[in-house]
Amino acid sequence: MAVLPIRISGDPVLHSAALPVTKFDRTLTTLVANMFDTMEAAPGVGLAAPQVGVALRIFVYNWSDADDVVWRGTAINPELWITPTPTGEANEESESEGCLSIPGERYGLRRSAQAILRATELDGSKFEIATDGWLARIFQHEFDHLDGILYADRLDYASAKSVGKVLKKRGWGIPDQSWTPGVDHLED
């Protein structure tokens, strides 16, 4: 299996809606295995297919909760229901979010407290997870990727402005920029 380059904000594949998966074949199995390798190498708790340049509605996640329960899986053609997003300012510590497509940065962002994810696993089985807290946040973040939305698109004015500056300074925010976990150490 392989670690894939991760596209950086500015690449068109990250800013357009992905297409539903229709073929559950070996190509899909390989893609998902490579996505897990890439997510683990980064390291990250979630990764969506557009982040590795594939415009398909797939994300993987791997996160351990406070009780050391491991939440790990593949969400293909997911649907997501969320409670209303709370208003007010985000807590910069407890609500600090990052994205492997804007490596090395974190910003406070308010997210819905609860989410229900319905999706198909790699073996074709359907599953549903009703969750809250950080896993609900991961699902919202990854689901957004499939609609071409980065968390930076949801930040308040000051944070969005700061992201813009970072992208510019690092020569990002334009097409064809990527980084490779294990080669470019931008998140560890």
Ligand code: ZN
């Ligand atoms: Zn992301």
